[in-house]
Amino acid sequence: MATLSGPRKHESEDSLPILASIRRFALVGSPNSGKSTLFNSLTGLRAKVANYPGVTVDRLEGIARLPSGEEIELIDLPGIYSSEALSVEEHVTMKVLRGEMPGCPPVDGIIFVADATSLARSLPLLGSFLKLGLPVVLALTMVDEIKARGGAVRPHRIQDVLGIPAVGIVGNKGIGIDDLKAILDSPEEIQPFRSSSSIPDEVHERFAWADDILGQIYRPPRTGTPLTDRADSILLHPVLGVIVFALVMTFFFQAIFAWAAPLQDFMEGLVGSIGQGISALVPDGLLQSILVDGIVAGVGSVVVFIPQIALLFILLTLMEQIGYMSRAVFLIDRMMGWIGLDGRSFVAWLSSYACAIPGIMAARSIPDPRNRLTTILVSPFMTCSARIPVYTLLIAAFIPAKTIFGVLNLQGLVMMGLYLLGAVTALVVATVLRKGLLRGRTIPFYVELPPYRIPTGRALLRGVWTPVYRFIRRAGTVILLASLLLWVTLTFPRMDIPSAIAAQGEEAVASYQLQNSAAGRFGRLIEPFFEPLGFDWKITVGLVASLAAREVIVATLGQIYATEAEADNLSGLTKILPSQLQTVHTGPGAEAYSLATALSLLIFFVFALQCVSTLVVMRRETGSIRWPVTAFLFMFGLAYIASLLTYRLTLWLAL
């Protein structure tokens, strides 16, 4: 029991400030037990996400108010199948319960959450937690469902047999919550469990003990729910199921292709308007420049993606919470097995199509460390949102808007081809990793298929908000800093404009300034290295700039080729690029050189890890700087070679 030495506020890394005198209860249970719904019902909006020290596991804590007015702290521990922990998350749960987690005060009691329909499996688990000696309250969820399926359980009978308070809950309707709160409010109910010796240590015996109890107080429900059975007969059908899966995936990618660009354009328009507004208010000069070209541009490059990322995560969260995602894992698992991974990696990679940051974090759901690392390392190959503006610009400028066979749009095909290239590369590299550097036996695969359920609005919101927030926070901070740094290197040192240049007009002046800025000088310095790929110093500057965020190259190209005011907007840039992208080769064949450079640049973006935010998150999630560095260097090398080949091949074919 926690000592009551008076209120004491302390903060540990990444945790919430807490008062030592507040009672703490941990919600424990297997995945899909309705634990999170219960947590949400009890804590409402008063919940926060943090991190446990040293591990990449979410720490969910919240405050609940009891009828007496007392406030208690609730901690939603990761779902667990056994007190003998297998995955990192399960280890965290056990550590917290044993009071061994640094920065995490011991809990005053456990609220064990069990799905009434599968009590036959969770009762032995409850038994193992009773042996910890802490006070335990049993929250039986889905009591409406067990009744609907012809089963029966009476919580107060469990109370008689087990000696712990038990309450029946219907999570999504809020039934039983008050009863649970009333129990937590009564000190006489919250007593340490004393009959540990009656519960067997060994798992098989514990199951026998549980079966004995179940025989007295439980009638199992009919197997399956009508909805789940009917849905699965289609969704998991060898032919129909695959078709549905293909359709779902098509819809997902269609959402990216069809809606990404308009959403981004809309946001760009907004950001542009803000920039213009500031330009009107603030006089020309350095202040205006840092505000518009530095801060607004920097924040803009993050904000522009929010609607699209949110949209993709609405789709993913919906699939996850309805229960379809685990079905997708089941369907795709065998093919993932050929790579050496399992179905869960596929789901994590889907997130990377929005942004690699939540995608890499989604790999936390993979219990085996080698599988998880492999999944993380190839995530940047998935075509993220930030590559889309780059692809769109170059494709619009260089790929003719032709239709093949009257149906297929050439530009669309190229776009799809780029997506495919990224995905195939990821699969190949993953296979090689699992056969080489990260080979070995892994934790065997299993996945539970829960009944289909309609998610609560609050759960959906949280499921969408968490990855979006992560994107904003992680990408946002890095990109904003990098954008400001970029602005500094592009703007300084300020040059005295020679009269000869000044006479040539505004564009020449801007170009001269750019050429002699810190970034420009650096670009010219490393230009020889990139020359074989067809990149001149301007593109090289763009590449360096886009390390902050891939889409920055679009803005940078806009700045660099600002020969007319028109080039400030995208369509102007699109018109200018074919003649401006490379200016080394003029005369006949210049077009071919421009095309070669454009394709080479496209391929470079397919393969290169042009995203500092991704590196930062990779370091955090893998716990070591070694992996992001390796990934960066490897992908850079791959990009270089691929670009080189593309450039040479295009020239050879075109000339």
Next chain:
Amino acid sequence: MAKEQPIPLTHLEPGQKGRIAAVDPDHQFHHRLADLGFVPGSEICVLRKAPLKDPIEYEVRNCRVCLRRSEAGCIYVFLHAAALLKSK
């Protein structure tokens, strides 16, 4: 009645039911299998196979869990006679 021999779970086809006889203790995974409900005495039903025949969906203790053939192979079951008769 002749003494029934337990057969590997992988020998069961979708729709067949059985009772778990034993789980191979040499398999590194058998603890987790037990926690998932695959313990001797549990009733088990084979629901379906994935389109590529692997993994396989099972129902055990009112939960639906999918295992790959390699793991399912170390679970031994007594096939229910009724199911035997039915499949003939």
